Amino acid sequence: MVSIFMGEQPPEPTTDGGTDSGEELEARLAAGESYDPPESFVEQANVNDPEIYEEFEENWPDCWERAADLLTWFEDYETVLEDDDAPFYRWFTGGEVNASYNCLDRHVETGGKNRAAIKWEGELGETRTYTYGDLLYEVEAFATALRDLGVAEDDVVTLYMPMIPELPIAMLACARIGAPHSVVFAGFSADALATRMNAADSEYLVTCDGYYRRGDALNHKEKADKGLRGVEQDVETVIVDRLGDELNHFLGEHAHDYDELVRAHEGASVEPVSRDAEDMLFLMYTSGTTGQPKGVKHTTGGYLSYAAWTTHAVLDVKPEDTYWCAADIGWITGHSYIVYGPLALGTTTMMYEGTPDYPEKDRLWELLEKNDVDIFYTAPTAIRAFMKWGKQYPEGRDLSSLRLLGTVGEPINPRAWQWYYDHIGGGECPIVDTWWQTETGGMMITTLPGVGEMKPGAAGPPLPGIDAQVVDAVGGPVDPGNAGYLTVRRPWPGMLRTLYNNDDRFINEYWREYSDEDADEWVYFPEDGAKLDEDGYITILGRVDDVINVSGHRLGTMEIESAIVGVDGVAEAAVVGGDHDVKGNAVYAYVILEDGQDPTESMRDRIVGGVEDAIGPIARPEAVVFTPELPKTRSGKIMRRLLEDIASGEELGETSTLRNPEVVEDIAESVGE
Numbered sequence: 001m002v003s004i005f006m007g008e009q010p011p012e013p014t015t016d017g018g019t020d021s022g023e024e025l026e027a028r029l030a031a032g033e034s035y036d037p038p039e040s041f042v043e044q045a046n047v048n049d050p051e052i053y054e055e056f057e058e059n060w061p062d063c064w065e066r067a068a069d070l071l072t073w074f075e076d077y078e079t080v081l082e083d084d085d086a087p088f089y090r091w092f093t094g095g096e097v098n099a100s101y102n103c104l105d106r107h108v109e110t111g112g113k114n115r116a117a118i119k120w121e122g123e124l125g126e127t128r129t130y131t132y133g134d135l136l137y138e139v140e141a142f143a144t145a146l147r148d149l150g151v152a153e154d155d156v157v158t159l160y161m162p163m164i165p166e167l168p169i170a171m172l173a174c175a176r177i178g179a180p181h182s183v184v185f186a187g188f189s190a191d192a193l194a195t196r197m198n199a200a201d202s203e204y205l206v207t208c209d210g211y212y213r214r215g216d217a218l219n220h221k222e223k224a225d226k227g228l229r230g231v232e233q234d235v236e237t238v239i240v241d242r243l244g245d246e247l248n249h250f251l252g253e254h255a256h257d258y259d260e261l262v263r264a265h266e267g268a269s270v271e272p273v274s275r276d277a278e279d280m281l282f283l284m285y286t287s288g289t290t291g292q293p294k295g296v297k298h299t300t301g302g303y304l305s306y307a308a309w310t311t312h313a314v315l316d317v318k319p320e321d322t323y324w325c326a327a328d329i330g331w332i333t334g335h336s337y338i339v340y341g342p343l344a345l346g347t348t349t350m351m352y353e354g355t356p357d358y359p360e361k362d363r364l365w366e367l368l369e370k371n372d373v374d375i376f377y378t379a380p381t382a383i384r385a386f387m388k389w390g391k392q393y394p395e396g397r398d399l400s401s402l403r404l405l406g407t408v409g410e411p412i413n414p415r416a417w418q419w420y421y422d423h424i425g426g427g428e429c430p431i432v433d434t435w436w437q438t439e440t441g442g443m444m445i446t447t448l449p450g451v452g453e454m455k456p457g458a459a460g461p462p463l464p465g466i467d468a469q470v471v472d473a474v475g476g477p478v479d480p481g482n483a484g485y486l487t488v489r490r491p492w493p494g495m496l497r498t499l500y501n502n503d504d505r506f507i508n509e510y511w512r513e514y515s516d517e518d519a520d521e522w523v524y525f526p527e528d529g530a531k532l533d534e535d536g537y538i539t540i541l542g543r544v545d546d547v548i549n550v551s552g553h554r555l556g557t558m559e560i561e562s563a564i565v566g567v568d569g570v571a572e573a574a575v576v577g578g579d580h581d582v583k584g585n586a587v588y589a590y591v592i593l594e595d596g597q598d599p600t601e602s603m604r605d606r607i608v609g610g611v612e613d614a615i616g617p618i619a620r621p622e623a624v625v626f627t628p629e630l631p632k633t634r635s636g637k638i639m640r641r642l643l644e645d646i647a648s649g650e651e652l653g654e655t656s657t658l659r660n661p662e663v664v665e666d667i668a669e670s671v672g673e
């Protein structure tokens with residue numbers, strides 16, 4: 001006997017859905033129609049010469065000088081790539097560079113002082129604009145304050161903040177003094193913060209009192225304080241007062257008020273520290289196969305060059321643009337494409353604090369119209385929600401300022417692509433569907449919008465200089481149209497250099513599967529399935545490891561499982577991703593209780609609460625399925641594939657190899673109820 005409790009459901013469509021279910025659209029989708037970028041776009045594009053692919057091939061790895069040339073170096077690099085210690089590749093060696101200088105000072109020095117750098121929109125309608133001059137001023141003040149608190153070069157500073165301007169300011173202040181930052185997504189729990197601070201041995205935390213969500217003031221400091229209680233080392237904390245009188249907070253020992261610090265150091269000037277190209281710019285913890293998050297290490301020269309190059313070549317950003325990446329800075333997308341890429345190019349980057357449906361479902365389109373946004377970059381999960389809400393929301397706004405659209409984070413289904421193209425881009429904006437990862441630092445597979453045709457659903461060919469191939473289980477070629485595994489067979493400047501304090505895990509996780517170590521041939525394995533078509537376009541099929549992608553957020557099933565088995569009364573748990581029409585994947589938790597425990601609603605609440613405490617609400621299970629047994633092979637391995645099929649409502653595959661085939665039907669029945 002199994003029983004199921006369903007969690008929170010996605011919002012129901014409030015209208016007919018506006019999804020254009022007309023015959024014409026069906027015919028276009030069925031025909032697999034492709035689209036050329038409009039001539040007017042191509043003419044003005046930063047990159048519009050198809051020869052670029054060949055040029056990069058012929059001139060590899062020196063082609064990457066084009067990326068490095070987008071930066072101002074204090075000291076020129078001597079070598080583009082050093083591979084004598086592969087897979088510990090080193091890029092632009094001998095070069096000296098500072099990320100804060102490249103994102104701020106050099107624009108101020110070349111006439112950009114009064115150009116808007118960050119345009120921030122608060123959830124309640126407040127706005128703030130920082131020019132490059134303003135941003136430099138505050139970054140210098142805060143960098144001085146951090147130094148005064150004791151932050152030295154190479155100390156890891158943890159930033160646990162929502163989408164407020166002080167977050168990029170703190171990132172750039174850290175970069176200025178050569179202190180790597182480790183941003184922890186504000187939606188993560190206190191435990192998740194503590195795990196990351198301990199792993200990085202971080203003795204500094206910048207956080208805030210709270211922030212707004214759907215009009216409510218949320219207490220963030222409480223979570224930060226709770227997290228700090230789990231941190232082994234002493235920590236100096238800085239608190240941004242985001243909510244003012246709305247939420248009073250007290251500063252304890254070793255806690256400092258951000259505004260006071262900035263006021264005390266106003267007008268200070270701090271020389272940007274000259275960093276070796278290979279010095280760490282930041283750490284970003286991401287989910288992997290085990291319960292322990294991986295500290296992905298990115299460097300100053302290679303990462304920044306790559307972020308700037310892809311922002312230039314793929315997002316077509318120009319200094320005079322207003323550019324909006326509607327991601328959260330707590331994830332890699334925000335690092336590369338809200339902060340570092342756009343600011344390195346001297347453009348105006350937008351930041352929005354709130355959610356897309358508050359106060360109304362046209363909030364993003366309202367902001368887009370108001371700010372005359374030229375380029376908009378978001379995730380398929382958001383697009384699927386917009387589709388559900390209906391086309392009348394974008395139709396009520398003037399979106400004609402848009403020139404280019406982008407998506408990232410998960411596969412985009414052709415229907416969502418088409419909706420985005422028609423209703424947001426007005427049929428006139430190219431779309432770049434960009435495949436990449438926390439580890440890759442920047443985009444790897446996508447069309448160049450000024451060069452290639454677009455095929456809805458396929459990310460595109462690998463970018464110039466990137467050697468991505470789809471292979472079979474033993475690394476052999478896969479015929480076009482067939483599914484295989486994605487591999488990257490040459491290094492690139494934005495690549496992670498290692499996992500923090502864990503070189504062995506770095507090699508084991510990414511380089512073991514397809515490399516020929518004896519021949520010193522190293523192949524990076526991103527753990528994604530993919531297929532290739534005759535034109536070399538790659539369609540990403542999703543993760544092939546124990547990582548699931550929920551609303552574009554990367555979660556490790558093992559992390560969720562260990563949270564669930566930590567709940568009193570739970571004996572065993574298996575977590576998988578089930579198909580979800582808005583989120584892409586939803587978390588399904590199959591739970592075995594200890595003898596004598598009842599599968600009650602309160603047990604379910606404790607399980608959901610346990611996951612929220614360990615990770616955060618983003619990992620909350622959509623469904624908790626109580627079962628006396630999990631389907632296992634004769635050797636005792638849980639058959640996850642079957643559990644996924646059940647969660648996705650798919651036809652069940654072969655069960656005869658199971659030790660306990662009868663349990664499958666029971667589980668499937670109760671999920672279907």
Ligand code: PRX
Nearest residue numbers: 408409410411433434435436437438540554
């Ligand atoms: O499965 C791929 C999916 O997101 C994973 C990386 O997640 P994360 O490190 O959190 O970075 C997300 C933002 C770059 C990948 O392994 N993914 C990312 N972009 C796409 C995608 N899947 C399909 N299409 C994409 N455009």
